[in-house]
Amino acid sequence: MKRLAILGSTGSIGTQALDVVSSHPDLFRVEVLSAHSNTELLIAQARKYKPNAVVVTNDAKYETVKKALESEPVKVFAGQASLTEVVCWESVDIILGAIVGFAGLRSIYAAVDAGKRIALANKETLVVAGDLVMQRAAETGSVIIPVDSEHSAIFQCLVGEYHEAIEKVILTASGGPFRGKKPNFLVNVKASHALQHPNWTMGAKITIDSATLMNKGLEMIEAKWLFGLKNEQIDVIVHPQSAVHSFVQFTDGSLKAQAGIPDMKLPIQYALAYPQRLPNTFKRYDFKEFANLTFEEPDYKTFRNLALAKEAMFKGGNTPCVLNAANEVTVQAFLQNRVDFLEMSDIIEKTMAKVDFVAAPSFADYEYSDAEARKYAEELVKQSPLATH
């Protein structure tokens, strides 16, 4: 029986993780649930899964949750600081980190520090502070299993292989809803278009990141830290059918790939159950449905966010942190129609140029760079013709 802390339980990954738990009540038990603002769902989840504790990271919502659950045998905590405490509890075996964005970093780092096993869906943890997180994980023996479908694919391809046999990893990208489009089209794209991803059902932030290819850029940086790779060992190929979830190329020229239907429950289950594979009744891969798999180079010129992320990866230091912060700001602004699709890249690029470079940042440096980048990106958002309209 593995006892889980699910951070971000009301989001897309969190709810699917709870489905996995429901399918295997003999294997998993929910010890902690946390959410930021969707109190209604959090309360319903707490009633259903009977965790030992729930954490509402948004202090303003604490009273609502506390009151609703007062007849339940559950502890209710408020705030980010509580989160960093509960993940260290003796009674927690696995932490599923499914909080979106920089906000997830502190609690995951606390879990790494405590030597916990982590199923990691929050990619910003590694994008922003991959060096610190992975170094600490090596010291404490914390094991990090990726939940992202691409990194889960790479992880699965690497079981039983030697690290020095890796030549490169090749992340597959669906190309998003605007694959093949050019800037003159993209300038008029609205959030509602971008939210219609062709293959995957995901949260709003990651869906926009998929449309801009920033998601793939963040994944490159995530892969670098997760698998201990050099920048040159990380590549991207566009594969619109999303059947192959990534490749590993080995030093003998052989490639391994992991494939499957695009369903996040698969990598979530894998991360929770590893090294076991749990039998399930998920729909099986159908070669008739995927009779034709295509692969093409990404268009770095049009999808500048991908080029900027790659640049940040090569530059290192606090640059990925700055990139990520500026991206979070621009994606929010784009969702609110305050900047257009192309301006997102402009703002990220300018923010990367503006914030002071730190070659070997501390945790505090990352937090400072993150705050600086957000401040500057917000200023740039305000100057957009759309924002001032």
Next chain:
Amino acid sequence: MKRLAILGSTGSIGTQALDVVSSHPDLFRVEVLSAHSNTELLIAQARKYKPNAVVVTNDAKYETVKKALESEPVKVFAGQASLTEVVCWESVDIILGAIVGFAGLRSIYAAVDAGKRIALANKETLVVAGDLVMQRAAETGSVIIPVDSEHSAIFQCLVGEYHEAIEKVILTASGGPFRGKKPNFLVNVKASHALQHPNWTMGAKITIDSATLMNKGLEMIEAKWLFGLKNEQIDVIVHPQSAVHSFVQFTDGSLKAQAGIPDMKLPIQYALAYPQRLPNTFKRYDFKEFANLTFEEPDYKTFRNLALAKEAMFKGGNTPCVLNAANEVTVQAFLQNRVDFLEMSDIIEKTMAKVDFVAAPSFADYEYSDAEARKYAEELVKQSPLATH
């Protein structure tokens, strides 16, 4: 330093294995070379690689080889029986079994019996007597690493995985040069057409087997024994580009695949070096070259050899042995224009019906069934309009 016995050193697999040895003189040394009739090449190989022994399995060619190598410090042996002795030598670490057909069985079994490590290219060993061979291997600790690209792919996908996590294996088939053709076309096909395989450069026997899809049928049976699978766990998908060399589907619905350029040196090197992967300068997989990968169901009705092999696998006992013997006879006859393409299946089917079924054959039973099947298949060949022409 691993010391190799290369059985069938003058064939396609044997010569490519020697190329691998040449590329890694620090890792591999040739201890034994064997060939059946290509004495000229065998002599040249012996002079170049300086093995401790060479075996000429065709007794009639012994004197030629003995004389040619009299000034070399090499022992020369004749006959099949010598082969079963040298593979057991203390000085042999790995046996590469690359003899084509039933002829390879005795020597591989002797190596298994001696608990040796075997890189297995001779698929008939497992097709004919997989039950006996794998049982003996389990007893002696003999490790069998497949050289066939499909089985190598499956083997590579399975490293680090639990056996009980296998849901099924899916062998890829190029479909051969006559994919999409119907019987009215196939009846007029000549050996010269069939020898032009679209993707792989191989020996004549296996190239004809690829054209009839018998090769894939034999591989299904090989996979069954090699990976300890139930008949229902083995499937075939046609994939004309030969980029993906096979799939494993796991009980959680995830698939793993191994891919690479169609070059037999890759699986040969893997089998010799496992669990290491040796860096090499082979041409790398190029996504531009394989921009479009297609998958389709095999046509069991037209390519009856595949259906017959599958039937033999399910029937078990000595049936695969009979199938294999009849197939070896018909392929030879087809290469000599003594039967046509479609008659091959007729003869195999009739031979399978004719030879007495043995449910749990001994080694002697297999040899008897093999001889009976050959005798009967030869009779049927003689009745072909082409043979009597």
